[in-house]
Amino acid sequence: MSGSGMSGFFPQHYAAQKSAVRRLLSSPLNTLLSLVVIGAALALPAAGWVMLDKLQGFAGQVSGVQQISVFMATDAGKEEAAEIESRLRQANPGQWRFVAREEALKSLEETEGMADVAAGLAKNPLPDAFVVEAGDRGPETLEKLAETFKSWPAVAHVQLDSAWSRRLDAFLRIGALAVSLLAALFAGALVAVTFNTIRLQILAQAAEIEVSRLIGATDAFIRRPFQYFGALQGALGGLFALSLVAGIGLALAAPARELLALYGVAFTPGGPTLPQAAAIVGVGAALGWLGAQISVSIYLRRVG
Amino acid sequence: MISANAVTKRYPQGIEALKEISFEIEDGEMVFITGHSGAGKSTLFRLLAAVERPTSGSIAVNGQNIAALRRGAIPYLRRKLGLIFQDQKLLFDRSVLDNVLLPLSIVGLPAREAIRRARAALDKVGLLDRERAQPIALSGGEQQRLAIARAVVNRPSLLLADEPTANLDSESASQILDIFRSFHQVGVTLVVATHDAQWMARFSPRVLRLERGRLLGDPA
Ligand SMILES: Nc1ncnc2c1ncn2[C@@H]1O[C@H](COP(=O)(O)OP(=O)(O)O)[C@@H](O)[C@H]1O
Ligand SMILES: [Mg+2]
Numbered sequence: 001m002s003g004s005g006m007s008g009f010f011p012q013h014y015a016a017q018k019s020a021v022r023r024l025l026s027s028p029l030n031t032l033l034s035l036v037v038i039g040a041a042l043a044l045p046a047a048g049w050v051m052l053d054k055l056q057g058f059a060g061q062v063s064g065v066q067q068i069s070v071f072m073a074t075d076a077g078k079e080e081a082a083e084i085e086s087r088l089r090q091a092n093p094g095q096w097r098f099v100a101r102e103e104a105l106k107s108l109e110e111t112e113g114m115a116d117v118a119a120g121l122a123k124n125p126l127p128d129a130f131v132v133e134a135g136d137r138g139p140e141t142l143e144k145l146a147e148t149f150k151s152w153p154a155v156a157h158v159q160l161d162s163a164w165s166r167r168l169d170a171f172l173r174i175g176a177l178a179v180s181l182l183a184a185l186f187a188g189a190l191v192a193v194t195f196n197t198i199r200l201q202i203l204a205q206a207a208e209i210e211v212s213r214l215i216g217a218t219d220a221f222i223r224r225p226f227q228y229f230g231a232l233q234g235a236l237g238g239l240f241a242l243s244l245v246a247g248i249g250l251a252l253a254a255p256a257r258e259l260l261a262l263y264g265v266a267f268t269p270g271g272p273t274l275p276q277a278a279a280i281v282g283v284g285a286a287l288g289w290l291g292a293q294i295s296v297s298i299y300l301r302r303v304g
Numbered sequence: 305m306i307s308a309n310a311v312t313k314r315y316p317q318g319i320e321a322l323k324e325i326s327f328e329i330e331d332g333e334m335v336f337i338t339g340h341s342g343a344g345k346s347t348l349f350r351l352l353a354a355v356e357r358p359t360s361g362s363i364a365v366n367g368q369n370i371a372a373l374r375r376g377a378i379p380y381l382r383r384k385l386g387l388i389f390q391d392q393k394l395l396f397d398r399s400v401l402d403n404v405l406l407p408l409s410i411v412g413l414p415a416r417e418a419i420r421r422a423r424a425a426l427d428k429v430g431l432l433d434r435e436r437a438q439p440i441a442l443s444g445g446e447q448q449r450l451a452i453a454r455a456v457v458n459r460p461s462l463l464l465a466d467e468p469t470a471n472l473d474s475e476s477a478s479q480i481l482d483i484f485r486s487f488h489q490v491g492v493t494l495v496v497a498t499h500d501a502q503w504m505a506r507f508s509p510r511v512l513r514l515e516r517g518r519l520l521g522d523p524a
Pocket of ligand 1: 315
């Protein structure tokens with residue numbers, strides 16, 4: 001700002017902000033449509049990101065625990081269980097815990113929504129089980145252990161819980177890639193939408209821009225109100241996206257919690273955190289600013 | 305204030321609008337650029353305002369060579385000039401006052417001071433009572449005076465005008481002439497492109513006469 005100095009800086013920004021707000025309010029229908037488009041474009045990757053972030057936190061919690069569940073055949077009795085217990089003592093794979101079939105049924109009865117199911121059963125369909133906490137041993141060792149358990153008498157089924165944790169990990173990696181691609185795609189769309197909105201505004205104000213430049217307006221001065229407009233529109237679109245994401249999170253929270261509880265997983269989906277909310281609005285503003293910047297720059301280069 | 309040296313302007317179609325023009329204009333001078341339609345007056349005006357650059361030669365305004373000016377420096381040069389365009393370039397979507405406020409908002413003057421200055425400029429051209437009017441509601445002479453108010457609101461030391469009395473009746477033209485004279489009297493340098501004989505009769509000014517892009521006998 002060599003020419004006008006700092007004294008001229010703030011009034012110009014204030015004027016540019018006012019003009020941006022005025023333009024947003026002057027055509028409410030257009031503004032609303034733009035916000036819906038921008039909001040929808042931001043909501044999809046934002047929702048994916050928020051969800052993924054929660055799942056990642058959850059996966060981090062469980063990944064350290066390597067459990068092997070050893071289920072006995074349903075017709076196996078106390079002797080068979082004792083046999084397995086003694087073999088476990090010999091193999092010494094880590095901590096283990098015996099879950100008697102009666103205990104398993106009781107915990108099923110206490111699970112919300114499952115009490116009726118449990119009550120309707122003529123006899124207990126659940127087997128005795130051992131839950132082996134194998135510690136952090138590496139996947140190959142665990143798989144070998146699981147194979148050994150499977151070969152023992154009266155063992156019906158062996159489940160390696162690290163398998164699903166690894167599956168979750170792989171799923172999360174694919175999910176992260178998908179969200180990134182989606183985010184890039186929709187970021188491009190948002191920039192394009194803003195670019196076009198601004199292009200139309202520039203055309204409507206071609207006379208003002210021409211005259212302003214002829215009487216000493218810098219490129220920065222011409223750009224400023226459009227940049228504020230783009231950023232404001234993007235931020236408002238971000239807020240709209242945020243309300244969509246929070247709404248989705250809220251709607252999904254209760255059923256998802258119940259579903260996951262059935263698997264014995266304590267996980268709450270829910271909405272975005274405060275930093276995430278700020279990031280969504282901030283990214284909306286930044287992309288809107290970028291779209292405006294590109295639009296005005298192309299126009300200024302064209303008119304020379 | 306202005307120094308032109310062998311200035312040539314050739315347009316892409318091969319038309320030479322100005323051919324090897326050289327002249328000097330001192331601070332505080334009042335100079336008329338005359339010539340028939342197509343002689344190159346508007347072209348010279350555009351070069352002085354740094355709207356276009358010369359094809360060859362040098363042309364310095366306020367000590368800055370237009371031919372070599374960085375793109376980013378042009379706005380700051382223009383702010384020191386008062387420009388009155390042949391087609392006026394008023395903005396018809398805003399009031400008279402807002403038209404005059406535009407140059408002040410460009411330099412970032414605070415609103416209160418800007419309004420005070422804009423009113424002073426409107427007062428000088430006799431339009432103070434029309435500040436709320438829309439430019440479309442003004443007569444031709446009033447529109448021209450509005451264009452002058454906008455050009456002088458930044459208090460430039462050099463005022464450039466392209467045919468400021470074209471298409472005006474003689475009474476309106478006479479008012480415009482008086483306004484220019486008052487600026488000249490307070491030391492503003494004036495360069496006016498015109499082929500209106502009324503100016504010569506009133507001021508007997510220094511005249512740069514263009515004919516098909518060439519400068520004819522400049523006495524100075
Ligand atoms: N942008 C342009 N492109 C091509 N030729 C032009 C352009 N502007 C002016 N000319 C030509 O340059 C010559 C001088 O024009 P101009 O400076 O407008 O004359 P005046 O203002 O004296 O009537 C004319 O022949 C005109 O046709
Ligand atoms: Mg002309």
